[in-house]
Amino acid sequence: MDTLPVELLRLVFSHCDPKSVRSLRQVTRILADVGYEYLLSPKFTAVGWRNDIDRLHSIALNDRLRGSITSICIFLGELSYYDAWSTSPFQHFITPSDQRNALMGSARQEFDRIEKGRKAIGPLYLRADDLREACSALPNLKDLEITFTRCPLENDLLREVFDSPNCRKLDRPQTYSNLDAIIFALHGIPLLSFKVDRMPLEIFRLPHHRTHWYTHAQSFNALHSLNLTLDPSGLQGPGSAFRAVNGLGRILQLAKQLRKFKLAFHPYTSENSKFALSFRELFYDFTYKQLTDLTLEGVSCEEDDLKDFLARHGATLLRLRLGGRGLAKPVEVSLGGIHLYEGTFKSLFTGLRAKLPKLERLHLEGIFECEHQDLPSHEAYNFYPLTNENWEELPRPRWVRSSRRTINCQPFEHYVLFGGPYPKTALVEQDDY
Structure with a gap:
């Protein structure tokens, strides 16, 4: 050779x-x-209980290795000890006691090892300067992901309990500082994609953090893909929510070149609720001129407000996803749907037929409901997923059964794309499977 x-x-x-x-x-x-x-793998993974920032810094200062890294994934999620151990026996209640004790013993040892490492390393924000120096020295860095909800561990039991939202803990002040350190490290880097799967929404209400993000998020100017899941459970009152949404909107409008955009809300204090959002307050009349893929999840809004926002993107929008899994556990129905506190879904979908002429795909998932339950126009649906976010087909989930009155969105997709009668009859047929 x-x-x-x-x-x-x-x-x-x-x-x-x-x-x-x-x-x-x-x-x-x-x-x-x-x-x-x-x-080196082109994707660098950093966890909070190893010296991964030191390792990344060393790679970035190596002339021959620095070009290898194209994406970074930072794991910031933590388990709540007491919630995890109180949940795990119920997940394995049919497992023989000796096997269950062995599983829990192994998981406890792994948990203790991780926590010992986490205390020794300290929080991420203490290494903010090293992280920034490393990121700025990586010439091919294009993608960054921050995850609080995925588990990088190999221990099966810890991975299982991490799937339960109530087993995850979040130190909010420390999270603000960690996120500030990351956006500081990305200053001036022309990223193509950025993802956070649990971001405290109130960070954009707090003046210091809001200014910090607006100053250092200029790298969003080059973004093609933005995936943000917001946690609004730290907000207190409508005034607090208004300021947070206003601050979020300033950041979102920096990403003028977006082609793929996901905006989701996961309220950890009430897993079934939706976040009341005004698209007028968030975006005013701003439009993403190149947007082809849009996902909205866990939102409560007005029909006309949502319809106007979608219509502004009618010239480019090809694929639209409304709803998602939300904070559902693996055995539960999808929770992250859409709530209309004014208007109806029939009016919404009828309006979209004319306003989104280039639309090729529509996917609905989760609990969809409009107000005024006592009126004939009231609508409530529970959609199970047909595809993932990459539009790849999924097998029907095990939790789908007629007693839960879950349906798929194919009749609605056909109605929006091709017209015909509104799909009430088709839903009755689905319930009979």
Whole structure:
């Protein structure tokens, strides 16, 4: 292989997994040299109980390795000890007691190891300068994800309890500081995608944090994909919510080149509720000129307000997702739907037929309901998912059954895209399966 051109050797390495790269580099000195830059995965993962920021800093200062990193995923989620241990026995109540005790013992040891490491390392914001120096030295960094809801652990029991929202804890002041440190580190970096799956909405109400984000989020100017899930449970009163939404809107409007946008609200204090949102207050008359994919989840709004916001994107919008899983546990129906406190879904979907002429796909998931339950126009639906967020087909969830009166959104998608009668009859047929 030493006689092959370097370009072909690079091609070979590009198709190898990390283990194969290490083995191939041991064959000859030339292969060791060419394969050096393939030692690292392009996706860097940082967790709070390892010296990952030091490791990232070292990579960023290495002339040959710094170009390998294209995306960073930072895990900030933590388990609530007492909630986790009180939940786990119920998840394994049919497991023989000796096996259950072994599972819990192994999980407790893993939990203690992680917490010991977390205390030794300290919170992320203490390494803000190192993180910024590292990120600014990575020439190919394009994607950044911050996750509080996914578990990077291999222990099965810890992964199971992490799926329960009530088992996750969030130190809100520390989270503000950690998020501030991350956006500070991204200053001036032309990211293409940015994702946070649990962001305290009140951070945009607090003047210092709001100013900090607006100052350092200028890298959003280049974003093609923005995925934000907001936690509004720290807000107190309508005035607080108004200021937070106003601050959020200033940040969202920096991302002028967005093509894919997801905006979700997960109220941890009440998992079934929706966040009352005014699109007029959030965006005014702002429009994303290149938006093709939009997802809205966990929102309570006016029909006309939502319809006007969607209509502004009618020239480019190809795919629309309303609703999602929300904070549902794996065995529960999807909770993150849409609530209309004024108007009806029939009027909304009828209006969208004319206002979104380029729309190719529509997906609905979760609990959809409008106000005025005593009126004939009242509508309430519970949609189960047909596709994931990449529009790949999903098998029907195990929790779908007729007693829960869950339906799929195909009749509504057909109605919006192609017209015909409003799909009340089709829903009755679905309930009979």
